[in-house]
Amino acid sequence: MDWDRLRIFHAVADAGSLTHAGDVLHLSQSAVSRQIRSLEDELNATLFHRHARGLILTEQGELLFDATRHMAKRLDAAAARIRDSEEEVFGELRVTTTIGFGSLWLAPRLPALYEKYPNLKIDLMLEERVLDLPMREADVAIRMKEPSQADLIRKRLMNIRMRLYASPQYLEQNGVPQTLDDLRDHRLISQNATAAQVSSGALLVRQLMSYEIGSFLTVNNYFGVLQGVIHHLGIGVLPDYLTQDFPNLVRVLDTVESNDVPVFLAYPEELRQSKRIEAFREFVTEEIIAHRRKERDGNV
Template identity: 75%
Template sequence: MDWDKLRIFHAVADAGSLTHAGDVLHLSQSAVSRQIRALEESLNTTLFHRHARGLILTEQGELLFDATSAMTRRLDTASARIKDSEEEVFGELRVTTTTGFGSLWLAPRLPKLYEQYPNLKIDLMLEERVLDLPMREADVAIRMKEPSQADLVRKRLFNVTMRLYATQKYLDQFGTPQTLSEIANHRLICQSPSTPQVGAGAQLVASLLANDVTSTLTVNSYFGVLQAVIHDLGIGVLPQYLTVDFPDLVRVLPEVESAEVPVYLAYPEELRQSQRIAAFRDFVQNEIAETRRANPDEPPL
Protein backbone atom coordinates (compact mmCIF):
# COMPACT_ATOMS: atom_id res chain seq x y z
CA MET A 1 0.00 0.00 0.00
CA ASP A 2 1.04 3.57 -0.72
CA TRP A 3 2.25 5.10 2.54
CA ASP A 4 1.21 8.59 1.45
CA LYS A 5 -2.37 7.40 0.99
CA LEU A 6 -2.22 5.66 4.39
CA ARG A 7 -0.96 8.87 5.98
CA ILE A 8 -3.88 10.81 4.51
CA PHE A 9 -6.34 8.07 5.54
CA HIS A 10 -5.03 8.22 9.12
CA ALA A 11 -5.45 11.99 9.25
CA VAL A 12 -9.03 11.76 7.94
CA ALA A 13 -9.94 8.98 10.38
CA ASP A 14 -8.42 10.94 13.24
CA ALA A 15 -10.19 14.19 12.31
CA GLY A 16 -13.47 12.64 11.18
CA SER A 17 -13.61 15.17 8.35
CA LEU A 18 -12.05 15.66 4.95
CA THR A 19 -11.88 19.41 5.50
CA HIS A 20 -10.17 19.20 8.91
CA ALA A 21 -7.74 16.57 7.66
CA GLY A 22 -6.92 18.80 4.68
CA ASP A 23 -6.15 21.68 7.05
CA VAL A 24 -3.75 19.47 9.01
CA LEU A 25 -2.10 18.10 5.87
CA HIS A 26 -2.15 21.43 4.00
CA LEU A 27 -4.10 19.83 1.15
CA SER A 28 -7.37 20.78 -0.47
CA GLN A 29 -10.51 18.83 0.43
CA SER A 30 -10.74 17.54 -3.14
CA ALA A 31 -7.14 16.26 -3.04
CA VAL A 32 -7.81 14.44 0.21
CA SER A 33 -11.03 12.98 -1.16
CA ARG A 34 -9.25 11.69 -4.29
CA GLN A 35 -6.60 9.94 -2.20
CA ILE A 36 -9.23 8.28 -0.03
CA ARG A 37 -11.18 7.06 -3.07
CA ALA A 38 -7.99 5.71 -4.63
CA LEU A 39 -7.13 3.85 -1.43
CA GLU A 40 -10.64 2.37 -1.21
CA GLU A 41 -10.41 1.26 -4.83
CA SER A 42 -7.02 -0.35 -4.30
CA LEU A 43 -8.37 -2.27 -1.29
CA ASN A 44 -11.73 -2.94 -2.98
CA THR A 45 -13.59 -1.88 0.16
CA THR A 46 -15.35 1.08 1.76
CA LEU A 47 -13.41 2.69 4.60
CA PHE A 48 -15.85 5.42 5.67
CA HIS A 49 -19.57 5.85 6.11
CA ARG A 50 -20.33 9.34 4.85
CA HIS A 51 -23.07 11.49 6.37
CA ALA A 52 -23.86 15.18 6.83
CA ARG A 53 -22.04 15.47 10.18
CA GLY A 54 -18.81 13.88 9.07
CA LEU A 55 -17.19 10.52 8.45
CA ILE A 56 -17.43 7.33 10.48
CA LEU A 57 -15.10 4.39 9.99
CA THR A 58 -16.52 1.16 8.64
CA GLU A 59 -15.42 -2.11 10.22
CA GLN A 60 -12.73 -2.41 7.53
CA GLY A 61 -11.74 1.19 8.16
CA GLU A 62 -11.33 0.53 11.88
CA LEU A 63 -8.98 -2.36 11.10
CA LEU A 64 -6.86 -0.15 8.89
CA PHE A 65 -6.92 2.71 11.43
CA ASP A 66 -5.62 0.34 14.13
CA ALA A 67 -2.74 -0.56 11.82
CA THR A 68 -1.91 3.04 10.89
CA SER A 69 -2.13 4.07 14.57
CA ALA A 70 0.42 1.40 15.48
CA MET A 71 2.65 2.54 12.62
CA THR A 72 2.35 6.18 13.75
CA ARG A 73 3.33 5.29 17.32
CA ARG A 74 6.34 3.36 16.07
CA LEU A 75 7.38 6.27 13.87
CA ASP A 76 6.95 8.71 16.78
CA THR A 77 9.16 6.49 18.93
CA ALA A 78 11.77 6.22 16.21
CA SER A 79 11.69 9.97 15.70
CA ALA A 80 12.15 10.58 19.43
CA ARG A 81 15.08 8.21 19.60
CA ILE A 82 16.70 9.75 16.54
CA LYS A 83 16.32 13.24 17.98
CA ASP A 84 17.85 12.23 21.30
CA SER A 85 21.46 13.29 21.03
CA GLU A 86 24.14 11.60 23.10
CA GLU A 87 25.37 15.00 24.19
CA GLU A 88 22.18 17.08 24.29
CA VAL A 89 18.74 16.59 25.79
CA PHE A 90 15.92 18.39 23.98
CA GLY A 91 12.42 17.89 22.65
CA GLU A 92 9.12 16.96 24.26
CA LEU A 93 8.82 14.71 27.30
CA ARG A 94 5.33 13.73 28.43
CA VAL A 95 5.28 13.06 32.16
CA THR A 96 2.24 11.77 34.05
CA THR A 97 1.76 11.55 37.80
CA THR A 98 -0.89 12.16 40.43
CA THR A 99 -2.23 15.67 40.98
CA GLY A 100 -0.88 15.82 44.53
CA PHE A 101 2.63 14.60 43.86
CA GLY A 102 2.94 16.53 40.61
CA SER A 103 1.79 19.87 41.97
CA LEU A 104 3.30 19.67 45.46
CA TRP A 105 6.62 17.85 44.95
CA LEU A 106 7.56 17.57 41.28
CA ALA A 107 6.57 20.93 39.76
CA PRO A 108 8.42 23.05 42.38
CA ARG A 109 11.64 21.16 41.54
CA LEU A 110 11.43 21.43 37.76
CA PRO A 111 13.36 24.73 37.57
CA LYS A 112 16.51 22.73 38.37
CA LEU A 113 15.82 20.40 35.46
CA TYR A 114 15.23 23.27 33.06
CA GLU A 115 18.41 24.98 34.22
CA GLN A 116 20.32 21.87 33.17
CA TYR A 117 18.34 21.21 29.98
CA PRO A 118 16.83 24.53 28.78
CA ASN A 119 15.63 23.04 25.47
CA LEU A 120 13.50 20.38 27.12
CA LYS A 121 9.74 20.64 26.59
CA ILE A 122 7.83 18.93 29.39
CA ASP A 123 4.13 18.15 29.10
CA LEU A 124 3.10 17.46 32.72
CA MET A 125 -0.16 15.51 32.89
CA LEU A 126 -1.58 15.47 36.42
CA GLU A 127 -4.43 13.03 36.95
CA GLU A 128 -5.34 10.00 39.01
CA ARG A 129 -6.11 7.90 35.93
CA VAL A 130 -3.25 5.57 35.04
CA LEU A 131 -2.21 6.38 31.48
CA ASP A 132 -1.19 3.59 29.13
CA LEU A 133 2.58 3.90 28.67
CA PRO A 134 3.00 1.07 26.11
CA MET A 135 0.34 2.81 24.00
CA ARG A 136 2.38 6.04 24.38
CA GLU A 137 -0.28 8.06 26.20
CA ALA A 138 2.76 9.34 28.13
CA ASP A 139 6.53 8.78 28.00
CA VAL A 140 7.24 8.39 31.71
CA ALA A 141 5.07 7.99 34.81
CA ILE A 142 5.47 8.41 38.55
CA ARG A 143 2.70 6.43 40.23
CA MET A 144 1.70 5.46 43.76
CA LYS A 145 1.68 1.75 42.94
CA GLU A 146 3.78 -0.70 40.98
CA PRO A 147 2.78 -0.60 37.30
CA SER A 148 1.08 -3.78 36.13
CA GLN A 149 1.59 -3.24 32.41
CA ALA A 150 4.10 -5.40 30.60
CA ASP A 151 7.14 -4.11 28.69
CA LEU A 152 7.87 -1.33 31.18
CA VAL A 153 11.14 -0.37 32.83
CA ARG A 154 10.28 0.37 36.46
CA LYS A 155 12.21 1.84 39.37
CA ARG A 156 10.99 2.00 42.96
CA LEU A 157 11.73 5.51 44.23
CA PHE A 158 10.55 5.66 47.85
CA ASN A 159 7.56 5.05 50.12
CA VAL A 160 4.84 7.52 51.05
CA THR A 161 2.73 7.54 54.20
CA MET A 162 -0.25 9.78 54.98
CA ARG A 163 -0.04 11.54 58.33
CA LEU A 164 -1.80 14.22 60.38
CA TYR A 165 -0.51 17.80 60.29
CA ALA A 166 -1.56 21.22 61.55
CA THR A 167 -0.02 24.64 62.07
CA GLN A 168 1.29 25.73 65.44
CA LYS A 169 -1.16 28.64 65.35
CA TYR A 170 -4.11 26.26 65.04
CA LEU A 171 -2.83 24.02 67.84
CA ASP A 172 -2.20 27.00 70.11
CA GLN A 173 -5.80 28.09 69.63
CA PHE A 174 -7.59 24.74 69.76
CA GLY A 175 -5.16 22.46 71.58
CA THR A 176 -3.18 19.41 70.49
CA PRO A 177 -5.01 16.08 70.56
CA GLN A 178 -3.22 13.45 72.63
CA THR A 179 -5.35 10.44 71.69
CA LEU A 180 -7.11 9.41 68.50
CA SER A 181 -10.52 9.85 70.09
CA GLU A 182 -9.75 13.54 70.70
CA ILE A 183 -9.67 14.12 66.94
CA ALA A 184 -13.46 14.44 67.27
CA ASN A 185 -12.90 17.83 68.93
CA HIS A 186 -11.08 19.22 65.90
CA ARG A 187 -11.85 20.04 62.29
CA LEU A 188 -10.52 17.25 60.08
CA ILE A 189 -9.33 18.21 56.59
CA CYS A 190 -8.90 15.36 54.14
CA GLN A 191 -9.54 14.13 50.64
CA SER A 192 -13.16 13.30 49.97
CA PRO A 193 -13.85 9.56 50.31
CA SER A 194 -15.31 9.66 46.79
CA THR A 195 -12.10 11.13 45.33
CA PRO A 196 -9.80 8.66 43.52
CA GLN A 197 -6.85 8.12 45.86
CA VAL A 198 -4.50 5.42 47.08
CA GLY A 199 -6.17 2.78 49.20
CA ALA A 200 -3.92 3.37 52.21
CA GLY A 201 -4.91 7.03 52.37
CA ALA A 202 -8.61 6.24 51.99
CA GLN A 203 -8.39 3.67 54.80
CA LEU A 204 -6.74 6.19 57.13
CA VAL A 205 -9.42 8.79 56.38
CA ALA A 206 -12.16 6.23 57.02
CA SER A 207 -10.65 5.28 60.39
CA LEU A 208 -10.41 8.95 61.42
CA LEU A 209 -13.98 9.76 60.40
CA ALA A 210 -15.16 6.82 62.50
CA ASN A 211 -14.30 8.88 65.61
CA ASP A 212 -17.49 10.96 65.35
CA VAL A 213 -15.71 14.00 63.92
CA THR A 214 -18.24 16.83 63.98
CA SER A 215 -16.51 19.31 61.65
CA THR A 216 -14.81 18.34 58.41
CA LEU A 217 -13.54 19.84 55.20
CA THR A 218 -13.16 17.40 52.32
CA VAL A 219 -11.27 18.39 49.18
CA ASN A 220 -10.65 16.53 45.94
CA SER A 221 -6.87 17.06 45.99
CA TYR A 222 -3.99 17.19 48.46
CA PHE A 223 -3.19 20.66 47.17
CA GLY A 224 -6.53 21.86 48.53
CA VAL A 225 -5.99 20.02 51.82
CA LEU A 226 -2.59 21.66 52.21
CA GLN A 227 -3.95 25.15 51.52
CA ALA A 228 -6.61 24.70 54.19
CA VAL A 229 -4.09 23.41 56.73
CA ILE A 230 -1.50 26.16 56.26
CA HIS A 231 -4.30 28.71 56.66
CA ASP A 232 -4.98 27.35 60.18
CA LEU A 233 -8.32 25.73 59.37
CA GLY A 234 -7.77 22.38 61.08
CA ILE A 235 -5.83 19.12 61.17
CA GLY A 236 -5.15 17.66 57.75
CA VAL A 237 -4.29 14.27 56.28
CA LEU A 238 -1.27 14.86 54.04
CA PRO A 239 1.59 12.86 52.49
CA GLN A 240 4.77 13.06 54.55
CA TYR A 241 6.95 14.32 51.67
CA LEU A 242 5.40 17.77 52.17
CA THR A 243 7.42 18.30 55.35
CA VAL A 244 10.46 18.97 53.16
CA ASP A 245 8.99 22.09 51.55
CA PHE A 246 6.65 23.05 54.40
CA PRO A 247 8.80 22.64 57.53
CA ASP A 248 6.37 24.68 59.65
CA LEU A 249 3.80 21.88 59.51
CA VAL A 250 3.48 20.24 62.93
CA ARG A 251 2.85 16.53 63.02
CA VAL A 252 -0.14 15.57 65.17
CA LEU A 253 -0.56 12.14 66.81
CA PRO A 254 2.77 10.74 65.53
CA GLU A 255 1.61 7.17 66.07
CA VAL A 256 -1.19 7.64 63.50
CA GLU A 257 -0.27 7.12 59.86
CA SER A 258 -1.32 5.12 56.84
CA ALA A 259 0.34 2.01 55.52
CA GLU A 260 3.33 2.68 53.28
CA VAL A 261 2.58 3.37 49.63
CA PRO A 262 5.38 2.55 47.15
CA VAL A 263 6.20 5.18 44.54
CA TYR A 264 7.46 3.95 41.16
CA LEU A 265 8.94 5.60 38.11
CA ALA A 266 8.18 3.72 34.89
CA TYR A 267 8.60 4.11 31.14
CA PRO A 268 8.25 1.87 28.05
CA GLU A 269 11.02 -0.59 27.31
CA GLU A 270 11.36 0.89 23.81
CA LEU A 271 12.44 4.22 25.38
CA ARG A 272 15.19 2.67 27.48
CA GLN A 273 17.88 4.47 25.43
CA SER A 274 16.10 7.84 25.39
CA GLN A 275 18.31 10.64 26.63
CA ARG A 276 15.29 12.64 27.77
CA ILE A 277 14.01 9.75 29.87
CA ALA A 278 17.47 9.23 31.37
CA ALA A 279 17.79 12.93 32.19
CA PHE A 280 14.39 13.01 33.90
CA ARG A 281 14.98 9.73 35.77
CA ASP A 282 18.36 10.89 37.07
CA PHE A 283 16.92 14.27 38.05
CA VAL A 284 14.14 12.68 40.13
CA GLN A 285 16.52 10.24 41.80
CA ASN A 286 18.98 13.03 42.61
CA GLU A 287 16.22 15.15 44.14
CA ILE A 288 15.13 12.24 46.31
CA ALA A 289 18.72 11.62 47.41
CA GLU A 290 19.11 15.31 48.24
CA THR A 291 15.92 15.18 50.30
CA ARG A 292 17.23 12.21 52.23
CA ARG A 293 20.49 14.00 52.99
CA ALA A 294 18.66 17.11 54.16
CA ASN A 295 16.22 15.12 56.30
CA PRO A 296 18.08 12.10 57.73
CA ASP A 297 15.46 11.67 60.47
CA GLU A 298 12.66 11.19 57.92
CA PRO A 299 13.10 7.51 56.93
CA PRO A 300 10.36 6.96 54.29
CA LEU A 301 12.15 9.22 51.80
Protein backbone atom coordinates in the same frame (compact mmCIF):
# COMPACT_ATOMS: atom_id res chain seq x y z
CA MET B 1 -1.85 -0.81 1.23
CA ASP B 2 -0.60 2.66 0.32
CA TRP B 3 1.21 4.29 3.28
CA ASP B 4 0.43 7.80 2.12
CA ARG B 5 -3.30 7.06 1.97
CA LEU B 6 -3.14 5.61 5.49
CA ARG B 7 -1.42 8.77 6.69
CA ILE B 8 -4.16 10.90 5.15
CA PHE B 9 -6.89 8.62 6.53
CA HIS B 10 -5.39 8.89 10.03
CA ALA B 11 -5.36 12.70 9.82
CA VAL B 12 -9.00 12.80 8.66
CA ALA B 13 -10.14 10.36 11.36
CA ASP B 14 -8.26 12.34 14.00
CA ALA B 15 -9.65 15.70 12.85
CA GLY B 16 -13.15 14.52 11.93
CA SER B 17 -13.09 16.81 8.94
CA LEU B 18 -11.62 16.80 5.43
CA THR B 19 -10.94 20.53 5.65
CA HIS B 20 -9.12 20.38 9.01
CA ALA B 21 -7.11 17.36 7.89
CA GLY B 22 -6.16 19.20 4.74
CA ASP B 23 -4.91 22.13 6.80
CA VAL B 24 -2.73 19.79 8.86
CA LEU B 25 -1.42 17.96 5.79
CA HIS B 26 -1.13 21.11 3.63
CA LEU B 27 -3.40 19.54 1.02
CA SER B 28 -6.59 20.78 -0.57
CA GLN B 29 -9.90 19.35 0.59
CA SER B 30 -10.47 17.79 -2.82
CA ALA B 31 -7.06 16.06 -2.76
CA VAL B 32 -7.79 14.63 0.70
CA SER B 33 -11.25 13.49 -0.44
CA ARG B 34 -9.80 11.71 -3.51
CA GLN B 35 -7.29 9.81 -1.37
CA ILE B 36 -10.01 8.69 1.07
CA ARG B 37 -12.22 7.49 -1.82
CA SER B 38 -9.26 5.60 -3.30
CA LEU B 39 -8.58 3.93 0.04
CA GLU B 40 -12.25 2.96 0.41
CA ASP B 41 -12.20 1.50 -3.12
CA GLU B 42 -9.01 -0.43 -2.31
CA LEU B 43 -10.55 -1.88 0.86
CA ASN B 44 -14.04 -2.22 -0.64
CA ALA B 45 -15.41 -0.63 2.53
CA THR B 46 -16.99 2.65 3.63
CA LEU B 47 -14.73 4.27 6.25
CA PHE B 48 -16.74 7.39 7.10
CA HIS B 49 -20.37 8.40 7.48
CA ARG B 50 -20.64 11.86 5.98
CA HIS B 51 -23.02 14.48 7.37
CA ALA B 52 -23.31 18.27 7.52
CA ARG B 53 -21.29 18.65 10.74
CA GLY B 54 -18.36 16.47 9.71
CA LEU B 55 -17.32 12.85 9.44
CA ILE B 56 -18.00 9.88 11.72
CA LEU B 57 -16.04 6.65 11.47
CA THR B 58 -17.91 3.52 10.44
CA GLU B 59 -17.20 0.25 12.22
CA GLN B 60 -14.64 -0.58 9.51
CA GLY B 61 -13.18 2.90 9.88
CA GLU B 62 -12.82 2.43 13.65
CA LEU B 63 -10.86 -0.78 13.06
CA LEU B 64 -8.51 0.95 10.65
CA PHE B 65 -8.12 4.01 12.88
CA ASP B 66 -7.18 1.78 15.82
CA ALA B 67 -4.46 0.24 13.65
CA THR B 68 -3.11 3.59 12.42
CA ARG B 69 -3.11 4.91 16.01
CA HIS B 70 -0.87 2.04 17.07
CA MET B 71 1.34 2.62 14.03
CA ALA B 72 1.69 6.32 14.88
CA LYS B 73 2.73 5.54 18.45
CA ARG B 74 5.32 3.02 17.31
CA LEU B 75 6.68 5.51 14.80
CA ASP B 76 6.88 8.16 17.53
CA ALA B 77 8.85 5.72 19.68
CA ALA B 78 11.24 4.99 16.82
CA ALA B 79 11.69 8.71 16.12
CA ALA B 80 12.42 9.33 19.80
CA ARG B 81 15.11 6.65 19.83
CA ILE B 82 16.67 8.07 16.67
CA ARG B 83 16.69 11.60 18.08
CA ASP B 84 18.13 10.37 21.36
CA SER B 85 21.12 8.85 19.60
CA GLU B 86 22.53 12.36 19.78
CA GLU B 87 24.47 13.43 22.86
CA GLU B 88 22.46 16.61 23.33
CA VAL B 89 19.38 16.43 25.57
CA PHE B 90 16.51 18.17 23.78
CA GLY B 91 12.95 17.71 22.58
CA GLU B 92 9.74 16.67 24.30
CA LEU B 93 9.56 14.36 27.30
CA ARG B 94 6.06 13.33 28.40
CA VAL B 95 5.99 12.73 32.16
CA THR B 96 2.97 11.37 33.98
CA THR B 97 2.35 11.23 37.72
CA THR B 98 -0.42 11.87 40.23
CA ILE B 99 -1.91 15.34 40.66
CA GLY B 100 -0.62 15.64 44.21
CA PHE B 101 2.95 14.50 43.66
CA GLY B 102 3.26 16.30 40.35
CA SER B 103 1.96 19.66 41.53
CA LEU B 104 3.39 19.64 45.07
CA TRP B 105 6.76 17.90 44.74
CA LEU B 106 7.85 17.54 41.11
CA ALA B 107 6.77 20.83 39.48
CA PRO B 108 8.49 23.09 42.06
CA ARG B 109 11.79 21.28 41.35
CA LEU B 110 11.66 21.47 37.56
CA PRO B 111 13.52 24.83 37.30
CA ALA B 112 16.72 22.96 38.20
CA LEU B 113 16.14 20.54 35.32
CA TYR B 114 15.43 23.33 32.82
CA GLU B 115 18.50 25.23 33.99
CA LYS B 116 20.65 22.23 33.15
CA TYR B 117 18.82 21.29 29.93
CA PRO B 118 17.21 24.46 28.49
CA ASN B 119 16.25 22.72 25.22
CA LEU B 120 14.22 20.05 26.98
CA LYS B 121 10.43 20.38 26.80
CA ILE B 122 8.48 18.67 29.59
CA ASP B 123 4.86 17.74 28.96
CA LEU B 124 3.65 17.09 32.52
CA MET B 125 0.47 14.99 32.57
CA LEU B 126 -1.06 14.97 36.05
CA GLU B 127 -3.87 12.48 36.63
CA GLU B 128 -4.70 9.55 38.85
CA ARG B 129 -5.31 7.25 35.87
CA VAL B 130 -2.37 4.97 35.10
CA LEU B 131 -1.27 5.77 31.56
CA ASP B 132 -0.07 2.97 29.29
CA LEU B 133 3.70 3.43 28.89
CA PRO B 134 4.29 0.55 26.43
CA MET B 135 1.62 2.12 24.20
CA ARG B 136 3.45 5.47 24.54
CA GLU B 137 0.66 7.40 26.26
CA ALA B 138 3.64 8.84 28.17
CA ASP B 139 7.42 8.40 28.11
CA VAL B 140 8.11 8.13 31.82
CA ALA B 141 5.96 7.78 34.93
CA ILE B 142 6.31 8.36 38.65
CA ARG B 143 3.79 6.12 40.38
CA MET B 144 2.76 5.45 43.96
CA LYS B 145 2.95 1.68 43.54
CA GLU B 146 5.11 -0.75 41.58
CA PRO B 147 4.02 -0.80 37.92
CA SER B 148 2.47 -4.06 36.78
CA GLN B 149 2.86 -3.55 33.03
CA ALA B 150 5.38 -5.72 31.25
CA ASP B 151 8.44 -4.43 29.36
CA LEU B 152 9.06 -1.56 31.78
CA ILE B 153 12.27 -0.52 33.48
CA ARG B 154 11.43 0.50 37.05
CA LYS B 155 13.37 2.16 39.84
CA ARG B 156 12.17 2.53 43.43
CA LEU B 157 12.73 6.14 44.44
CA MET B 158 11.54 6.37 48.04
CA ASN B 159 8.76 5.56 50.48
CA ILE B 160 6.24 8.08 51.73
CA ARG B 161 3.60 7.93 54.46
CA MET B 162 0.26 9.67 54.85
CA ARG B 163 -0.01 11.62 58.11
CA LEU B 164 -2.19 14.25 59.79
CA TYR B 165 -1.23 17.93 59.53
CA ALA B 166 -2.75 21.29 60.44
CA SER B 167 -1.75 24.94 60.39
CA PRO B 168 -0.56 26.66 63.59
CA GLN B 169 -3.45 29.13 63.30
CA TYR B 170 -6.05 26.36 63.09
CA LEU B 171 -4.61 24.59 66.14
CA GLU B 172 -4.44 27.84 68.08
CA GLN B 173 -8.11 28.50 67.39
CA ASN B 174 -9.39 24.95 67.81
CA GLY B 175 -6.94 23.21 70.11
CA VAL B 176 -4.59 20.27 69.52
CA PRO B 177 -6.25 16.82 69.56
CA GLN B 178 -4.52 14.38 71.91
CA THR B 179 -6.40 11.25 70.85
CA LEU B 180 -8.42 10.11 67.85
CA ASP B 181 -11.58 10.57 69.89
CA ASP B 182 -10.75 14.30 70.07
CA LEU B 183 -11.41 14.55 66.33
CA ARG B 184 -15.08 15.00 67.22
CA ASP B 185 -14.16 18.66 67.83
CA HIS B 186 -12.33 19.12 64.50
CA ARG B 187 -12.81 19.14 60.75
CA LEU B 188 -11.03 16.40 58.80
CA ILE B 189 -9.81 17.26 55.28
CA SER B 190 -9.00 14.32 53.05
CA GLN B 191 -9.60 12.62 49.77
CA ASN B 192 -12.78 10.62 49.72
CA ALA B 193 -11.95 7.03 50.71
CA THR B 194 -13.50 5.82 47.45
CA ALA B 195 -11.58 8.29 45.24
CA ALA B 196 -8.58 7.26 43.15
CA GLN B 197 -5.58 7.50 45.47
CA VAL B 198 -2.86 5.38 47.03
CA SER B 199 -4.43 2.39 48.80
CA SER B 200 -2.63 3.09 52.09
CA GLY B 201 -4.05 6.63 52.11
CA ALA B 202 -7.57 5.35 51.45
CA LEU B 203 -7.17 2.79 54.25
CA LEU B 204 -6.07 5.51 56.70
CA VAL B 205 -9.05 7.69 55.74
CA ARG B 206 -11.45 4.79 56.29
CA GLN B 207 -9.90 4.15 59.70
CA LEU B 208 -10.29 7.80 60.66
CA MET B 209 -13.89 7.86 59.49
CA SER B 210 -14.69 5.02 61.90
CA TYR B 211 -14.34 7.64 64.67
CA GLU B 212 -16.79 10.42 65.37
CA ILE B 213 -15.55 13.38 63.32
CA GLY B 214 -16.91 16.88 63.89
CA SER B 215 -16.93 17.93 60.24
CA PHE B 216 -15.59 16.76 56.88
CA LEU B 217 -14.13 18.33 53.77
CA THR B 218 -13.24 15.92 50.97
CA VAL B 219 -11.23 16.90 47.90
CA ASN B 220 -10.32 14.74 44.92
CA ASN B 221 -6.54 15.33 45.15
CA TYR B 222 -3.86 16.18 47.73
CA PHE B 223 -3.25 19.63 46.27
CA GLY B 224 -6.79 20.57 47.26
CA VAL B 225 -6.37 18.99 50.69
CA LEU B 226 -3.22 21.08 51.25
CA GLN B 227 -5.05 24.26 50.24
CA GLY B 228 -7.68 23.55 52.85
CA VAL B 229 -5.04 22.96 55.54
CA ILE B 230 -2.92 26.04 54.85
CA HIS B 231 -6.09 28.14 54.86
CA HIS B 232 -6.87 26.89 58.37
CA LEU B 233 -9.96 24.84 57.52
CA GLY B 234 -9.02 21.73 59.48
CA ILE B 235 -6.70 18.76 59.94
CA GLY B 236 -5.59 17.21 56.67
CA VAL B 237 -4.45 13.76 55.57
CA LEU B 238 -1.32 14.58 53.57
CA PRO B 239 1.88 12.91 52.34
CA ASP B 240 4.93 13.46 54.54
CA TYR B 241 7.09 14.76 51.67
CA LEU B 242 5.33 18.12 52.00
CA THR B 243 6.97 19.07 55.30
CA GLN B 244 10.19 20.34 53.66
CA ASP B 245 8.45 22.67 51.22
CA PHE B 246 5.73 23.65 53.72
CA PRO B 247 7.62 23.85 57.04
CA ASN B 248 4.71 25.56 58.82
CA LEU B 249 2.66 22.37 58.70
CA VAL B 250 2.26 20.94 62.18
CA ARG B 251 1.96 17.21 62.53
CA VAL B 252 -1.02 16.12 64.63
CA LEU B 253 -1.40 12.79 66.48
CA ASP B 254 2.16 11.61 65.84
CA THR B 255 1.33 7.90 66.09
CA VAL B 256 -1.30 8.07 63.34
CA GLU B 257 0.06 7.33 59.87
CA SER B 258 -0.38 5.04 56.89
CA ASN B 259 1.79 2.14 55.86
CA ASP B 260 4.69 2.86 53.52
CA VAL B 261 3.72 4.01 50.04
CA PRO B 262 6.46 3.10 47.53
CA VAL B 263 7.29 5.64 44.83
CA PHE B 264 8.54 4.19 41.53
CA LEU B 265 9.95 5.72 38.37
CA ALA B 266 9.19 3.65 35.26
CA TYR B 267 9.70 3.88 31.50
CA PRO B 268 9.50 1.51 28.49
CA GLU B 269 12.37 -0.86 27.80
CA GLU B 270 12.63 0.56 24.28
CA LEU B 271 13.61 3.96 25.73
CA ARG B 272 16.51 2.55 27.73
CA GLN B 273 19.04 4.52 25.65
CA SER B 274 17.02 7.76 25.61
CA LYS B 275 19.13 10.75 26.65
CA ARG B 276 16.03 12.59 27.81
CA ILE B 277 14.96 9.68 30.01
CA GLU B 278 18.49 9.42 31.40
CA ALA B 279 18.58 13.14 32.19
CA PHE B 280 15.18 13.04 33.89
CA ARG B 281 16.02 9.89 35.87
CA GLU B 282 19.27 11.41 37.15
CA PHE B 283 17.51 14.67 38.02
CA VAL B 284 14.77 12.94 40.04
CA THR B 285 17.31 10.68 41.76
CA GLU B 286 19.44 13.69 42.77
CA GLU B 287 16.37 15.52 44.10
CA ILE B 288 15.34 12.46 46.10
CA ILE B 289 18.83 12.20 47.61
CA ALA B 290 18.73 15.91 48.53
CA HIS B 291 15.24 15.41 49.99
CA ARG B 292 16.42 12.53 52.17
CA ARG B 293 19.51 14.47 53.29
CA LYS B 294 17.40 17.43 54.42
CA GLU B 295 14.99 15.06 56.14
CA ARG B 296 17.84 13.33 57.97
CA ASP B 297 19.49 16.62 58.96
CA GLY B 298 16.17 17.93 60.21
CA ASN B 299 15.77 14.92 62.48
CA VAL B 300 19.22 15.24 64.04
